[in-house]
Amino acid sequence: MSSSQRPSENSVLFSLRELRRIEDDRVKKEQDAARAKAESERQAKEAADRAAREAEERRIRDEVERTRRAQEDAEERQRQDQLRLKEAESRARVDGEMRIHEERMRLEMQHKKKHSPVKAVVTVAGVLVLIGGGVWYKMHSDHQAELAAKDAEKARIEMEAKKAQAMLEAKLVNIEKNMNDQLAKAKTEEERQKIRASAAEAKAAAQGKTAPKHVGGTKTEPEKKTVVPNFKKREIPDDPTLGL
Numbered sequence: 001m002s003s004s005q006r007p008s009e010n011s012v013l014f015s016l017r018e019l020r021r022i023e024d025d026r027v028k029k030e031q032d033a034a035r036a037k038a039e040s041e042r043q044a045k046e047a048a049d050r051a052a053r054e055a056e057e058r059r060i061r062d063e064v065e066r067t068r069r070a071q072e073d074a075e076e077r078q079r080q081d082q083l084r085l086k087e088a089e090s091r092a093r094v095d096g097e098m099r100i101h102e103e104r105m106r107l108e109m110q111h112k113k114k115h116s117p118v119k120a121v122v123t124v125a126g127v128l129v130l131i132g133g134g135v136w137y138k139m140h141s142d143h144q145a146e147l148a149a150k151d152a153e154k155a156r157i158e159m160e161a162k163k164a165q166a167m168l169e170a171k172l173v174n175i176e177k178n179m180n181d182q183l184a185k186a187k188t189e190e191e192r193q194k195i196r197a198s199a200a201e202a203k204a205a206a207q208g209k210t211a212p213k214h215v216g217g218t219k220t221e222p223e224k225k226t227v228v229p230n231f232k233k234r235e236i237p238d239d240p241t242l243g244l
Contacts, residue, residue, distance in 0.1 A: 081146040
């Protein structure tokens with residue numbers, strides 16, 4: 001009886017050990033799969049972080065490069081504008097000297113023919129004025145072209161100026177309103193003149209200017225002086241070029 005039970009017991013033990021082995025294998029596979037999944041997720045996260053970091057670094061490099069190119073382009077444009085301005089000034093100076101020399105030669109020839117130099121002197125003076133005006137206009141135009149290259153900086157300054165202008169306009173509107181309120185209450189013209197004068201001084205102070213002075217409550221305009229050329233009679237020199 002006991003001998004017949006031993007194979008059965010051995011068979012049960014073998015089955016139990018086999019089941020235990022199968023369970024251990026299943027648990028080990030599940031653990032390996034979990035570890036593999038976690039490692040895969042970790043690697044995917046690291047790859048995503050690395051890609052985002054590289055993209056940000058690339059964007060920063062591109063932005064720095066774009067800024068550098070824009071600055072170099074602006075410096076190159078400014079340098080070209082300065083070169084063109086210098087060339088224009090040089091050409092204008094050479095042209096002016098050549099014209100003056102030609103006019104001097106022409107006047108000398110007229111003087112040798114014993115013609116009256118008065119008309120020639122007037123003509124050369126007009127020519128010199130025209131040349132000077134042309135040189136000034138050319139230099140002024142080139143200077144304006146150079147200033148146009150600085151619009152970016154001017155835009156920022158203009159924005160700040162607009163803010164200051166808005167504050168100034170609000171202050172001026174307040175001064176104007178107070179003046180109108182006081183004028184409505186004034187009874188005499190003298191009071192109205194004083195109110196207007198006080199408002200004008202307040203506006204000038206707000207704008208950083210000097211208000212015009214008022215005498216006897218009456219607003220006076222600043223006197224404009226007219227420059228009258230002094231055409232004194234002078235003797236005509238023998239040298240028609242006037243020492244040019």
